[in-house]
Amino acid sequence: MTRSITVLGATGSIGDSTLDLIRRNRDDWRVEVLTANGNTDKLAALAREFGAALAVCGDEGCLPALRAALAGSGIVAAGGEQALVEAAMRPVDMTVAAIVGCAGLAPVMAAAERGGTIALANKEALVAAGDVLMAAARQGGATLLPTDSEHNAIFQCLAGNRIEHVRSITLTASGGPLRTWSMEQLAAATPAQAVAHPNWDMGAKISVDSATMFNKGLELIEAWHLFPVGLDKLKIVVHPQSVIHSMVEYRDGSTLAQLGPSDMRVPIASCLAWPERMDTPCTPLDLAALGQLTFEAPDEQRFPATRLSRQAAEAGGAMPAVLNAANEVAVAAFLAGHLSFTRIAVIVEETMARYAPSAPAALAEVLAVDREARAQAQGLLETA
Ligand code: NDP
Secondary structure, eight states: OOOOEEETTTHHHHHHHHHHHHHHHGGGGEEEEEEEOOHHHHHHHHHHHHHHSSEEEGGGGGGGHHHHHHTTTTOOEEEEEHHHHHHHOOOSEEEEOOOOSSHHHHHHHHHHHHOEEEEOOOHHHHHHHHHHHHHHHHTTTTEEEEEEEHHHHHHHHTTTEEEEEEEEEEEEEEEOOOTOHHHHHHHHHHHHHOOOOOOOOHHHHHHHHHHHTTHHHHHHHHHHHHHHHHHGGGEEEEEETOOEEEEEETTOOOOOEOOOOTTTHHHHHHHHHTTOOOOOOOOOHHHHHOOOOOOOOOOOOOOTTTHHHHHHHHTTTTTHHHHHHHHHHHHHHHHHSSTTTTTHHHHHHHHHHHHHOOOSHHHHHHHHHHHHHHHHHHHHHOOO
């Protein structure tokens, strides 16, 4: 049976992996919408290849270029933030949410309110708007399938079990490319060094998050919303080989783990095929060749991000949105060469210190917090 699909963030790393799987199973899917921000050449090429009904660029200024690139194809072009939201509202069987950052929040909310099935990679949306997004999904009758490899692993380990029987959930972290660096070395880390992940090939923002461990901090908050076991039952362990993607420990002492190659096509395939399974072209794990799997405790002195993220979750309300916004601003400044690596966490902590917890009850309130926290973080960058 052919199913319809929308890929939000089709031109990125998750978009590439998703469309690779669709390309291998063309008869199973009808592509409704593909979106990007400003990469109109790639978006138009993908829209033509997959015969999408609609292609949308988030950056409205790029719409003339998108229109020109799609001329004669019969594919409708649209641009701007509202066009992304309207695109996400179109009825489809599956929405892959893979825009990077809080920019993906409004379209994800629109998809959640509409209902249907959402493969959620865009963790920043859930971090910024956790309660609001989960409530929208409940009210809209949407099914959120966790696509982040850790949360997908936990989802798989929970299948067939009762959440009340969970003693703890352990998120594994690779530790990133700078895991063994001293504080002095970290202070001098360049963007090229920070994005050179040893195991995963990902977009620039999540690669920096992986190096700072903010990725794991964001994932802690993401897990807190997706799997209602309480923050005290969520743990993090560093596992440099990225073979075990996460684990669930039950009250009887059994720990279930999900293992797989470090290739996002595995968790994406798990979402696309859910509740069935599908083939992927990924190289199977060879445990004998790997030899050993190792584990270590996170070092929150050198990598304070997981401590800050736990604090943000404990404070609740708008604080995770503040943490996320400040981190997005700081990562962009780091990538642009305007901020040192170790200052990313400092900017986040100082921005958080300027907020008293409040509880946003609707999307507009979350977006207002996001805007304000970005302005605060930007101000801190300029006065630093
Ligand atoms: P990329 O940077 O590779 O791609 C981001 C996508 O979002 C692109 O299509 C980009 O369009 C689009 N985009 C960027 N800014 C905007 C905007 N303001 N409005 C609309 N669209 C925008 O990111 P990744 O694919 O690496 O990550 C996507 C999400 O998935 C992130 O939330 C990340 O944390 C999560 N994730 C990623 C993993 C990975 O392996 N990559 C693993 C687990 C989670 P354009 O190309 O035009 O700029």
